[in-house]
Amino acid sequence: MAQILSDSQLVARCRSGDQQAWAELVDRFSRYVYAISVQGFRLSEADAEDVFQEVFARAYEHLDKLRDDAAVRPWLAQLTRRLCIDRLRSASREGPTVDGELDLVGSEETLTTLEDALTIHEALAATPGHCREILDRFFARDESYRTIGEALDLPAGTIASRISRCLGRLREFLEGRTEADTPSGSR
Amino acid sequence: MTAFNEERLARLIRALPPAPAAWVRAAQELPLARAGLDEIVARAEADADFKARLVADLEAALEAEGYERHPVVIEALKVRFKSE
Numbered sequence: 001m002a003q004i005l006s007d008s009q010l011v012a013r014c015r016s017g018d019q020q021a022w023a024e025l026v027d028r029f030s031r032y033v034y035a036i037s038v039q040g041f042r043l044s045e046a047d048a049e050d051v052f053q054e055v056f057a058r059a060y061e062h063l064d065k066l067r068d069d070a071a072v073r074p075w076l077a078q079l080t081r082r083l084c085i086d087r088l089r090s091a092s093r094e095g096p097t098v099d100g101e102l103d104l105v106g107s108e109e110t111l112t113t114l115e116d117a118l119t120i121h122e123a124l125a126a127t128p129g130h131c132r133e134i135l136d137r138f139f140a141r142d143e144s145y146r147t148i149g150e151a152l153d154l155p156a157g158t159i160a161s162r163i164s165r166c167l168g169r170l171r172e173f174l175e176g177r178t179e180a181d182t183p184s185g186s187r
Numbered sequence: 188m189t190a191f192n193e194e195r196l197a198r199l200i201r202a203l204p205p206a207p208a209a210w211v212r213a214a215q216e217l218p219l220a221r222a223g224l225d226e227i228v229a230r231a232e233a234d235a236d237f238k239a240r241l242v243a244d245l246e247a248a249l250e251a252e253g254y255e256r257h258p259v260v261i262e263a264l265k266v267r268f269k270s271e
Binding site for chain 2: 017019022023026027030031032033034035039049052053056057060113114116117118120121124135136139140141142164167168170171174175
């Protein structure tokens with residue numbers, strides 16, 4: 001398994017001015033922040049981009065105020081949600097409100113799914129070999145067998161079986177982690 | 188989350204597509220952008236002519252002086268010089 005910094009280790013390094021750690025923190029949470037704004041709150045790409053940059057700008061600015069380094073994930077989620085709501089409220093003041101635009105209760109299920117999805121992506125980062133690459137390319141990036149095969153120098157005919165095998169390994173890893181009752185924030 | 192069947196795992200992986208690469212890069216460059224921001228603010232405080240040009244047309248002044256126009260820097264400078 002790849003050795004990956006826990007969230008709290010990463011935050012501590014960011015706070016000490018480690019720019020590489022900051023880049024990794026952005027990389028780790030970029031999909032989550034993006035998905036909350038476009039899937040959870042259905043912001044336009046332009047609004048989502050503003051929220052995305054604002055979230056990371058505020059996070060960078062206020063990282064030293066985070067009381068528990070391991071809580072960076074819910075902190076970023078909360079910050080993103082708040083900025084999305086601000087954005088929707090501001091849009092509703094400027095023009096006619098679209099039906100359901102501010103009905104945020106309806107997006108709770110999506111937000112919960114995104115939390116679970118981030119947990120899976122974090123577990124994926126700890127899986128061995130090409131599994132992360134193959135699963136991410138096929139499911140999250142929607143690439144074809146052919147594209148994946150060319151990118152990873154693998155016969156396209158073997159991609160389907162590799163995907164199936166990698167999903168199995170991911171499931172085993174998650175089940176093993178649950179049985180071992182790994183504390184949150186340590187990977 | 189409790190159940191880890193493979194169909195659900197696939198659905199959850201699919202739920203987080205990558206954010207646009209340019210957005211990620213801009214956020215990753217924040218520390219460098221902040222350093223650039225400090226430099227611009229210090230120069231504006233010491234150089235009234237530069238400051239006047241920033242207040243008149245922020246982006247044009249930055250471009251003319253060869254500063255990289257990072258979105259975070261632009262926003263921060265707009266806020267800073269808004270009341271000038």
